[in-house]
Structure formats: C-alpha cells, structure tokens
Amino acid sequence: MSQDVQRNRLTPSNPQTGSEAYEFGPIAIDAARHRVTRDGRALALPPKTYELLLILVRSDGRALSRHDLMSALWPDTFVEEANLSFQVSTLRKTLGEGAEAWIETVPKLGYRFTPTVRTEPAAVAAATGALPPSPRPPADDRGEDAVQMLVPSRRAARRRLALAVVVLAALGAAVLVWRLAIGRRSAPEGPLVGTAATPLTAYIGTEGSPSFSPDGAQVAFHWNGPQQDNVDVYVKTVGGGEPVRLTSDPEREVAPAWSPDGSRLAFLKVQADQTATDVMVMPALGGTVRRIASVVTFTSAGVLESAGGLLAWSPDSRWIAVGGTIGSEPGIWLIASDGSTRRRLTTDGSLPEWGPAFTSDGRRLAFIRESLISQSGVFVVPLDTEMRPTGPPVKVVEAAPRRVLALAWEPGDRGLVYSVSSHMASSQLRRMRLDAKGAPVPSSGEALLVGDQGTGLDITASGRMVYARRFRDTGFWRLDLTQPGAGFDDSGLPASTLDEHTPDYSPDGSKLAFTSTRSGSEEIWISQADGSHARQMTSMGGPLCSNPRWSPDGRAVVFDSTSRGVRHLYRLDVGTAEVRQLTTGSVRHHQARWSRDGRSIYFGAYSDEGPHSPVEIRRMPADGGPSVRITPGSVAEPSHDGRWLFVARSDDDQTTLWRLRLPDGQPELLRRGIVHESSFAVGRQSVFVVEQGGRPASMIISEIDIATGQRREVAALSKRRWWGLALSPDERYLIVPAINEAGSDLMMVEPVR
Template sequence: MVHERKTAFLAGVWRVDPETNTLLRDGEERHVEPKVMKVLLTLASQQNHVVSKEDLITAVWPDTFVGDDVLTRCISILRKITEDDPHAPHFIQTVPKVGYRLVAPVSEFAEPEPMEVLVEQPAAPLEARPAAESIVPPAGAARWPRARWIAGAAAALSLVAATGYGVHARREATGPSGSLRTVQFTSYDGEQTQPAFSPDGAHIAFVWAKHGSETRQIYVKRIGEENLTRLAKDGGEQFSPVWSPDGRQIAYLGRSSDGLGLYITGTAPGSGASRIYIPQQPSHWEQGALSWSPDGKSLIFPDHDGSQPHSSLFQLDLATRNVRSITSPPSGWEGDLNPAYSPDGTKIAFTRASETAVRDIYWISVGNGAVHQLTSDRMNIDSLTWSADGRSILFSSNRGGKYALWKMALNGGKPERLPVGSEDAFGPAVGPRPGQLAYAQGSAFWSILRLRGAEGKSAAVPERVLSSTQQDSAPSLSPDGRFFAIQSLRSGSQEIWISSIEGKSLRQLTFLGGPLTGSPAWSNHGDSLLFDSRPDGHSHIFSVPVGGGQPKQLTSGNANDIVPRWSHDDQKIYFRSNRGGRWQLWMIPAAGGEPQPVTTGDGIEPQESPDGRWLYYTRGNEDGLWRTPVGGGNEVQVSKAPAAGFWGYWQVTPLGIFYLDQSHTSPEIRILNPETRESSLYATLQQTPPPYAGISVVAQGHIVLMTDEHDAERHITLVERQR
C-alpha cells in the first residue's frame, strides 16, 4: 500500500503545500486540482523509487475504475507546471511499462519567521474580518458557464499525453456489465469533442479545434486505425455531427460566410455538403444540438421561435423540409437544449434550462407529446445520450462536484455515477456494440494576466498574477488598483475571490457552496462588490462588502438577471435581464426599488461614462459597442469591436474606452475616443484571450487585467467491452 505525504515539503525548487493544493516557487503560486496533488504526494512518499501505475491509480482513485489516460493527464499537468522535460527529467521520470519516479530531491520545509512571511496583509477597507456567511439555497445550481457560452463557461479541458489507440488503460472493472477497458481514441493537439458513433460502431465522427485556429471542423476516424478523413471542406465552423441510420450521411450544424445552417453531407470521400435549413439562432451547438430519428425521416435541434428569448426543440421533416416546434418551455426560462431520440424513436430526451447553467433532464413522448421530468438537481447537465437499450439516459453533470458521467433509469430512482469518465468528462456517446462508449475529457491552465502598456509600444509583456488548473476568470479591479476580484472554481464550486494585485493574498469572499456565482463588479467607492448567483434555479443580482459578510439579494423572481455593473456614482445598478420577455438592459436604484428597462434591444456589460452622461454596452450575439443617453434616447453603435462573444473585453475610463480589436494579424488592446471615433494602440497581445472573460482597467489606464487560458487540451476516450 502506498501512502502519500500530508505536510508541506520541498520538491526540488518547489514548495508543495498539500493543504492548499499549491506549488510555490520564488513568489509564483500554481494551484492544482486535488487529484493532481495526490499523485504528487504519493510519488513523494516513495521519492527516488518507482511507483507502478497500478499502485498510483489505487492510491489516488480508490474503488473507482479509471484508465491510464487519467493518470497520464495528472503527470502532464505536473510537468507543465515544473517545466519538466520527459526526455531529460528533473522532476518526474517515466519508467516505460512500469510507472513513475519522483527524481526531484525531497526535503522538509521549515516555516520562516513571521517577519519573513511573503503574504501581504490587505489595508482598509480589506482588513481581516469574519468570513462571509453562506447563503443556504433551497437547491443547488451550477458553474459559471464556460467562456464559449453566452452567460460565460464552461468548462474544464484536459492535458493528455499523446499516445496511440490501444496503448493505455487496461484496468478492468468487473460487474454486471462485464469487463471494460478504456483507450485514448484521439491524442491530437487542441480539442477533440462531440464524438458520434457510426451505426455499425466502426467509426467515430468528432469535432476538432486545432491549436492556433478559431474554427472547428468535423473529422471521421475508424476505430483501431489512425487515418483521419475531414468531413466537408466548407471553410466554416462545424458542430454536432450525427449519422443517418444507414450510415451514408452525416448531418451537422455550421456557421460560415453564408451564415448559420443545418447541413447534410455524404460519408463517401469527395461528398459535398448541402445546407437544408437556416436556423434563427441555434443554441449551444458545442454540447450536442442535433439528433437524427431512427427511421431516418427527421432531424431535431434547438432553435428560437421568432423573437422569443428562450430556445425550443424543432423537428425538421427531411422529405418536405417543413419545420415545427415540438416543445414549449416556461416563460422566462433559458429553454430546451440537447435533444436526443431514443433508440426506438418513441421518445426524445432533452435538457430544460431555467438559466444557462441550471438544467434538468426531461423527455417527451413522440406519440402524444407528453413531457416528463427526470431529474430535479438544478445543477448543470452539459450533454446527454441514451443507453443502447433505451431504458436509461447517460449524461455529463457537475451534480457531484467535478463534471463526470452519470446514468439514470427512465423509470426513476437516483442517478448512478459511471465507473468511467469520473473526472472532467463531457459529451457521452453510446455505440451499437456491447459496452461501447465514447466521451471527451480534459482541462486547461488558467491565469490572470497583468498588462502594463504604453503608447507606442508594439507589445505588452504580460505578468501572470495568478495561475491554476481550476478556472480563474472575469477579473474586476478595485478603484485604487491594489486588489482585484475574480470568479474561481478553486473551492470546488464557482465563488467570488479577492486577491492583492500581486496575487499574494488570495481569499474567498462568497461561500454559497453550489450555486454558480460569478460576474464580480467592484464599486467605485471601493467598499462593495456586485455579482450574480443562482440559488433557486434562476440568476439574481447580489452585493457583498469587500471585507466579507452576508450577501444581500437585490433582484428576485422567475426571470434571469446577470452581469451587474454600478453607475459612475454607485447610485444605480445596471444588469442584463429577460424579465421583459426578451434580453434587455435593466436598472434598479442601489438603495432598492423596482427594476426598470433601459434599452429596447439587447444589452450586456453596461457601463456609464465617468461624467454620467452616457450608458455604453455590448450585445450578446453581435459585434460592436453601443451607447444611449443615461436619461433616455437613441441607441447608437460607436464601434464595430469587440467581436461577438467577446462582449466583456472593453471598459470606459477617463482616458477613453479600452477594447479588444481582433481585426489585425495579432489581437490588440486599443483606446477609443468615442466622440471622434479614432483609436490608439495600447498593447499587442500574444494570443486571443478566451471569450466572455473580459478585461478590467484602472482609471489611470496603467494596469489592465485579463484572463488567459493556455495549454487547453480535450481528447476523446473510448470504452469497450473486453473480449
């Protein structure tokens, strides 16, 4: 039996702190997830001795069936942090076909004297105060949606070492379903997601976003072989592949220069793609948004009906091309998503979202249209599929903490966690062969970057203030630039945290313990923070003192209120809401009162000008920046940037409007004069930041904070029954 160390120690030049799951070196702090830390601790307990893969897996994942790919991911993360070369290791050595050995010297860590502690003590108003009391919600909610979703996102990605099919993962799980093995089906750079089995179970279609490319394409790979076939070279983004029942065609959703579209293409080499339908606004394509009926006659997908803000499920008759709505979500809800036909075609499973990140599973009878609710978690269901026998639904959810695969019988009962896909697993797909299952698995490194730009500089050198394998994003600077708030998954659920500008005194501010909590906004007086959270299945606006305390709920009801921002004098609070039947900007007095609509059209990320004359804002699915007089008037577009999906990448300051411009070869932060419409360069970025996370700028313009996501990898794991 292998035992891991429990106390802080030194591993080479790194201080390892098991209590906080951090590695520290020269003031640099790197936060890792608990399983990665446990791998390191187990290796440290046997320093300079080889620990077999079997012993590591048993120690870190007791009583859980996982493949070697999960262990490989943890080793890869440790090597990334410590800048270790597997070919000339100075931290962890791989012993082929056996296991791993910690070669970094291990020694005890002596705590420094109190005067030498490198932890900054915050000054007023951030002096030490009692921790914030937690709100006890009536039910759970979900994580702040990942950067690729409109409310923000999602999702964890993965670092998995590149290995061929059939090399790894031969641990067995013997039970009623027999012995299973997991293998790494894809190991390419970037993200491979949304696996879909061919009807004969011989091929898998999947979506691949390569490093350095912002477009996603569909590829097909035969199980047991390495050759790839690109599905259709239409030049646009492709999502949600689904096979026809006869295996001769694949349908998918796409976005190109021609706009949105539902496409069908043949699976034979050289087949062209035909756009057969133009959706109004398909929702959440990256989570499985298309299903082909078993009889081959229809396709179903989520779309919007006219100006309705919520999504419904639509059925397309392939013979007549007629489309009809088949579900009606409650008013004020985000809507219906993730449709999937049952194997016999008599039922359709889907998720119904009260808010983007709060979803439960429902199913509808094709025969009589009766809708049945299956789960009542009020957590996030990322994606779902049917079991091969049609008696259960498999789904990815954060109902147990980290996203994992679950199974729930159609006749009720409690969801059961699957013995595979136990961490960071998304997009399950069931194949026709016994025990055949595929899913995507992954994570990424997240950092808060500080930019110091100057006029005339061609590039700003970013400094990593915080770094973690758990998502840190959406920074909001205090008015004096000494502190910043973020939304973070460090505690296991997304909460609001506060740090000094150097990243040395990080502390948790909210303790809601489940509901997705995010979008922090620091008041101009420096004493309070706004944020949104989902304690009852809908998103509401809250405020909390920056020193800690009981959060105060400012909005309520069955609508969704998100992304709150203060007026220039902190007397009003603006936010995005669908309480009027569609997305608009609304306002409430900071002292309390009834919300009032501000814009007639969509608006998000509202910011007043420093003189209080103008209200600037972006829109959820459109390029550009708009403004309207604070007292009411015409809504006018003042800039074509930022791009759609990057609605948080701008800020009004006395110097002008800082914004992200992606129209150049390299993305830039520029400063716009809203009166002359002229702009100047502030900084050139090394890479495009993740969508939705946004920037924060101090009034003097000498500090810009932004989110960085790097080394993002997501790969497909294949599960098969042992023969």
C-alpha cells in the same frame, strides 16, 4: 525513469513512519492515530484526502506533478485529473482558512505545499502534547530529484491487492444476485459502460461531437484541423489509423451523426453570417452533400463545437431530429432525411430545447430543455410508430443548478448517460436509470468512474462509449500602459490551471477581485494585486457566480449569481465575507457597476421573463430597493466625473459601445465590434476596449478618447478573448483575460461484459 522508481517517488503512508506527527500553522497531524486537528478541533478527512495530505506534508516544499500525485494515490489504476482536483479541493475546504496558500497551484505542473512543517517522534508528541516529525528516508542513490517517501513492502502491497480482489469479488457477487433478483421487474439489461478510458484521438485543437458507425468500428467527429483554421467533419477507425476528412467548406461543419443503416452522415453547417445553421446529409464515405433544412439553433456557433448529440436519426433512418427554430416556431423538429417534409415534435416553445436522442425502438425521445442560463433538465417524450407524441414530455433528470451538455441512451434503453456542468466549470458524465415505464429509478443517479470533463458522447448497442474530453486554461495578461511596445506579461497575477475571468482592481489598487473555477464551481476570489494570497470569498455553489465589482470605498463587492435559480445581484462585505442578496423576483439581473459616489448601482435587467427578452440598464440604491430604467443595454459604467454613462449592447450578433450624457441624454454610438459586453474599462480621459484581431486567436486593445471619440490601437495579444477587462486606479496597468490553452480529445471506453 523506470516504473518502479516512478512508483516509489511518493507514498502516503508506511509501517515504519506511521508514528510520525506533523504541525504547520494551526493544523496538527497524528499519523499513528490517523487524526488531523485544527486548533485542537478534529477535522474529518476521507481516506484518500488524508493520504494526499500526508504526501504533501512530507514533500519538503517541492513542486509535485499531477502525474506523480495520481500515481501515488491510485497506483496501477487509471484515473482522470478531476479525481485529483476533487481531492485537492476537498482538502483545502476541510483545512479551512489559509489552505489555498498552503496548497499552491503550480501552473502547467501540479501543486506545492508551502508552509514550514515541524515534525516530532510520536512518543515525544504523546508525552508533551506537541505534534511530531518522522525520520526522512535516505536520498535515492540513483539521483532522482523527486520527493522521497518510504514505500510499503512488496509483500504488504500483495496482501492488500489480494484483499482488494476478494472484496471486489464479493461485491461483484452481491451485485449479480441483486440484478438477478430484480431482473424480471427492471428494464432490459445490456452491457455496462466500462470504467477505463483510453484516448481515441489526441490531435492539436478541438475534436468533438463523436458519433459511432452502426457497427461501432468507426467514429465520425468534427475537428478544427492541424492548423486550427477550419472546422470540418472527419471519420476515424477505432483502434488506429489516420482520420479521413470528409468536408472542406470554409464554414464550420460540426456535430456529425451516423444513420442507423450506416449509409449516410448528417451534420450541421453554420452559415457564414452565423444567423442560422443548415442541416446537411452526405454519403458516409464522402460524396455529394445536400442541404435538407435550415434551423436557428439555441446554441452559438462556438458552443456548437463543444456540445454533443445535436442531431439524432430515427432507428429506421427516415427522420433526423434537431432542436431549434424553423420559421418562427421553436422546439424539437423532425426532418425527413430527404428533406421532403418536416414537423414539430415538441410545442412548448417558451424554453430552448435541443440535444435529441431516440431509444433503439424509436418509441421514446430524450432531449435537453433549458430553463435559465446554464441550467437545464432532461425530458423524455413517448412516441407512436409514426413518430408522433402519445403524451407530454416528462422530466427524468433535474440538473439545476447545473446544465446538461449532451446525452445518450444506455444499451437496452435502460437509462441515460449525460454530461453535466456548472457555468464555466468542470463537467462530468453521470447515469440515470429508468424503469420499464420510463420513470427515473429512485437514487439511481450517479457519476461514472470515467468522463472527467466529458461533453459530447455516443454509446453503441454493445456498450462501447466515446466522449469528448475538453480542457481549458484561462488567465490574466497585464499590459503596462507606461511602457509602449513592452507587450503583455502574465507573471505576478492570480493563476491556476482552470478558469479565471472578470477581474477588477480595488479602489486603492492593492487588491484584485476576480472569478475563478479553481474550487470546482464559479466563485468570487480576492488576491493582492500581485496575485499573492488569493482567497475564496463566496461559496454560492454555482452554477454562475461572476462579475465582481468593488465599491468606491473598497468595503464591498457586488456580483451576480444564479445559486437560487434566477440570476440576481448580491453584495459581499469584504471584511466579514457576509453575502446579502440585493435583487429579487423572476426577472434576471446581471453585470452591476457602482456609481462614482457609491450611492447607486447600475445593472442590466431583462425586461420580462422570456428567454429572448430585451435587456435594459437600470439603476437602484446601493443597498437594494426599487430601480429605474435608464436605457437599452447590458452593461453600464459612469465616467469618473459622473457626466457620462458608457453602455455596452449586444445587437445583431455584435457588441457595440455607446455613451449618453447623464441624467437623461440620448445614446451616441462610440464603437462597434468589441468582443464582449464586459470588455471595456472607463478611465479619466478615455475608455479602453477589447476588439477582435485579424485572426481568431488574437485581440486588439484600443483606447477611445472621451472628449473627441478618436480611437487608437494600444496593443495586440495573440490569444483568444475571455471575459472582462480591468484598469488599475492609477491607469498604469490593464489586465486582459485570455484563453491560454483550450481544446478537446476523444476518449474511448470499452464495455464491461
């Protein structure tokens, strides 16, 4: 298809069709006046969102690809998919009830506008008060099967382009004058991070944690390889060429960092038992590898592959900074590059700290400090010439209720670029400017025009930036237990191109409650059991909102959320969508399950406020109130006859399933090695669990007989596990969440001069 044909497939507006008007459901659009109403009430749509709406209503119900939509909305401009996702989310929220069904997500493709649209000429609409149709353009005589839209003339397009150039020039001049005016008072200026990203790698699998060579001509990174079977350190030349593999041990080798003198690479090697991580140093071009320290990091082995900037060299290449625990002392540590000595740089110790980054002169160190699950901020500690703190760490970025994933200093140390994300949701790159004293410049926090789904990043002194752009699509797979050997089916279940997890059937089996990030943050959704009519039930705003569970009467759903800081339990009234908080205080609560009579709720609670405090099962009244301790564990669900309580625990890097006889029996071990605390479902005669298969991307579904404790394998699924497991009330179906596709590529951004 030619570029001209592609560009002409979609367009939001046209001088000849500006008199159109449209109507679908309670929504009316008067294109002549750029007016959108719902039941007569005006809706405020941003310009780009309005253009998207016009494209959709003129699409005749055809499925539109993301590429075509982005080409129509941002012609001749590179944008990332998050921009389109944001516009779709904004449009759905503004249109209100029904919009999720009207704008249907087509997995692996894009979107389809489903309602029947009535159109009338604007003159008729004005006279009758009705809303109008436009004449459709003739079909493309070249046989294109795309949506046909009228396109502005080339002359009009050139006029708009010329006007845009003039406006941009004026804005550029204004910015230049402003910079000159404040130049004497601000931090040193340098090149600006650019606004266009191009792929540096596009390999199958996961490439992450990029680090530039000092001259910016090469990038070190980790990759799980062409067969996705081993994570190793690679180096690639910017601009072309194949990657060079530098390590090959079977253990995961991640997070490389290039020394400022260009002679060495440091990286992390996850020990085989995953209890600790070794800090390794090797020549930059390959050679003998030396272990200089072992540290217990604050991130899991899997997170190590997606995070960035876990190691940082001091500017003189003498020290390597890393976050974690050495001995029994947590914090940011400095380790001599030859391994001869080490010392703790931060001594707070009560909260996880990681992701260090030195300024170019070594007089400041930025790092990430976790506060609660998926919540963190960025701190900066001042240093003397001997790399010793001269004052306490100062918070410069408050990301809560979101989490910082990685950070890097801008050229000239005038600010920080960092990746931020809600729990399980999309991430983006943001910038925070700092003044000469290191304090945040008011109102300087802003999102970059690049960096959709960005995680690990690095920036050279010249302003060249590289970042890892992740992607992940998770969903539900259904197993019919009455059809042995039939396998799994993913049709007829809630689906999107983002994350879905922790499903639960309603008591009558007609509906599903589940968690999804399709609105931009984790929220609770409800659909029919066949996946139709999905609607968003909560607007907690992240960062964590998950684990929905139906009450036995089907009128309420209990879930947990960190929207108010601490993770607490909430009750959703399904009929009214009213949300009420059930637990309070500074102790975290999660993973609630109802008693079979609906009078009580079992849940996991941390025994104190510390980040590593034990978790115990507690029970409280269904409407909230004082709770009582039952047993150690994270998740608990009673048997159908109320005689047993099944409890999942996470101990010693494995998850186990236990049972105890109610009301006060002793726990008995049922099964070791289930994949997650939420990955079990209790039936009338048996308990179903998800276990790890023989390969990383595989799961085994097992059934454990409640009476005898005997286990049998039910089915296997060649997918990576995700969170939760749901059993239909008639015990015919199991819904297994899984990762359908995931990985990350490296993106390059050239500086603006």
